[in-house]
Amino acid sequence: MDIRSQIAMVFHLDKCIGCHTCSIACKNIWTDRKGAEYMWWNNVETKPGTGYPSKWEDQDIYKGGWEKKGDTLALKGAGKFKGLKVLFHNSNMPVIDDYYEPWTYQYEHLFEAEEGDDQPVARPVSLITGDPITPKSGPNWDDDLSGSEDYAKNDVNFKNLSKAEQEAMFQLERMTMHYLPRMCNHCLNPACVAACPSGAIYKRGEDGIVLINQKKCRGWRMCVTACPYKKSYYNWSTGKSEKCLLCYPRVESGQAPACMHSCVGRIRYIGVMLYDADKIEAAAASSNDDLIKNQLDIYLDPNDPEVIAAARKNGIADSTLETAQKSPIYKFVKKWGLALPLHPEFRTLPNLFYVPPLLPTMAFVNEEGSYETTSESFWGAIEKSRLPMSYLASLFSAGNEEVIKNILKKLMAVRLHRRAETVGDLPEEESKGAMKDVVMDKDTADAIFRLTSLPLFDQRFVIPPAHREEAMEMLESTADVKGNTGFGFKEPPVRGL
Numbered sequence: 001m002d003i004r005s006q007i008a009m010v011f012h013l014d015k016c017i018g019c020h021t022c023s024i025a026c027k028n029i030w031t032d033r034k035g036a037e038y039m040w041w042n043n044v045e046t047k048p049g050t051g052y053p054s055k056w057e058d059q060d061i062y063k064g065g066w067e068k069k070g071d072t073l074a075l076k077g078a079g080k081f082k083g084l085k086v087l088f089h090n091s092n093m094p095v096i097d098d099y100y101e102p103w104t105y106q107y108e109h110l111f112e113a114e115e116g117d118d119q120p121v122a123r124p125v126s127l128i129t130g131d132p133i134t135p136k137s138g139p140n141w142d143d144d145l146s147g148s149e150d151y152a153k154n155d156v157n158f159k160n161l162s163k164a165e166q167e168a169m170f171q172l173e174r175m176t177m178h179y180l181p182r183m184c185n186h187c188l189n190p191a192c193v194a195a196c197p198s199g200a201i202y203k204r205g206e207d208g209i210v211l212i213n214q215k216k217c218r219g220w221r222m223c224v225t226a227c228p229y230k231k232s233y234y235n236w237s238t239g240k241s242e243k244c245l246l247c248y249p250r251v252e253s254g255q256a257p258a259c260m261h262s263c264v265g266r267i268r269y270i271g272v273m274l275y276d277a278d279k280i281e282a283a284a285a286s287s288n289d290d291l292i293k294n295q296l297d298i299y300l301d302p303n304d305p306e307v308i309a310a311a312r313k314n315g316i317a318d319s320t321l322e323t324a325q326k327s328p329i330y331k332f333v334k335k336w337g338l339a340l341p342l343h344p345e346f347r348t349l350p351n352l353f354y355v356p357p358l359l360p361t362m363a364f365v366n367e368e369g370s371y372e373t374t375s376e377s378f379w380g381a382i383e384k385s386r387l388p389m390s391y392l393a394s395l396f397s398a399g400n401e402e403v404i405k406n407i408l409k410k411l412m413a414v415r416l417h418r419r420a421e422t423v424g425d426l427p428e429e430e431s432k433g434a435m436k437d438v439v440m441d442k443d444t445a446d447a448i449f450r451l452t453s454l455p456l457f458d459q460r461f462v463i464p465p466a467h468r469e470e471a472m473e474m475l476e477s478t479a480d481v482k483g484n485t486g487f488g489f490k491e492p493p494v495r496g497l
Helices: 021-030 080-085 108-112 156-160 163-169 191-195 222-226 248-252 277-284 291-298 305-313 318-325 328-335 389-396 401-422 428-437 442-453 468-476
Strands: 003-012 043-047 066-069 072-075 103-105 124-126 178-182 201-203 210-212 232-235 240-243 268-276 352-355
Touching: 003 305, 003 328, 021 043, 072 191, 156 389, 163 389, 191 201, 191 222, 210 240, 222 232, 222 240, 268 277, 268 318, 268 328, 277 291, 305 318, 328 352, 328 442, 389 401, 401 428, 401 442
Parallel strands: 003 352
Antiparallel strands: 003 268, 043 178, 066 072, 103 124, 201 210, 232 240
């Protein structure tokens, strides 16, 4: 086993209220400057919808992520030979209109305009050119537009739905929506790292955060193409690429990243996971049916004595192991099996996991396809949800509907158990039957409820000690006789920022 530590995250979508506080916190700290005006390292999208940049999920357009070629993997739109072909004209890279042209307003005109019969207005002007423009899109332009012909109907995930399912979703009484916060996934198999011709992008050995060395970056923008989540950006002012750095200065001082600390809905969790790097290649090259299972198998039990011994041998500190044992991410992802990665079929093995939205408990679609707001049983609504199971499967399980169904049943079992405990208006066999169906006991249901609904700050954010002093010693040292420099690196990594 080649044990390494990885900072990972969980977003609970049933709790997101779409307030964008996380996005504004990130914008104010990191991208409120020239050349980065259009960047939103953290953004919140409405689903169904086309997202930011527009249709980012469609890799037929953007050629991001990895693709299987026999038993091996290859970058879809980047790499040595592919990169050379598109070095000076990359038609697969998003342009500013796919994001949006950032603008501000001529507020000074409100005070400096000459006296006249009309009220002066503050005209919008481009932050790139300075010329007057008419805004046509923005980072959350389609916010809450679940029934929009222009946005929701162009959602890439609809290609996996039948025409009947698509048409039904746009009937007024069956429209549904949920929010999807997004940021860099700090993947185990990052396509951006593999695609960078300059070697400027690297994954930190001690915590797995993916960073871009600004001194080494030459602005080739292959990382923009390679990232299937489109979370690497080009700064048009500096000529360098930039991306989310998980607020590593805050993390190194024991603080939660700004987007997580400011989250109003308290949907965000952060912690450490231990993983076996020897399994990465095989997991990423799995068939679509096995992708989820094989990715989750990479993450190991931090309480297992064999794992602990192998981690210590590989240079992982005891304080990091203790943090991994308290990690809320391990509970959601491995212990309870409630959280999944976004679009695992991109094969980057992302470390940001989502608890799928359960949606209204009682609203469902009957046998005739009509929408009903009441039902005899809470339990019966899962398989007849107005949001098709195939849509959620397209987002979180590479099309595997059984995985989604199992998670939703677990979430419903917790809800039924707590309803029976606090209100007591449900038949006893209904709540017990639901928990028995997903093999869940009372203590587990209560633990899920506590961490979901009533967590303390320190329970949501379990930040590992940074140990940067050891990392820098490792960077300066030469490989030992075994060729291992610590933190799981076989060769000395590139120097950080």
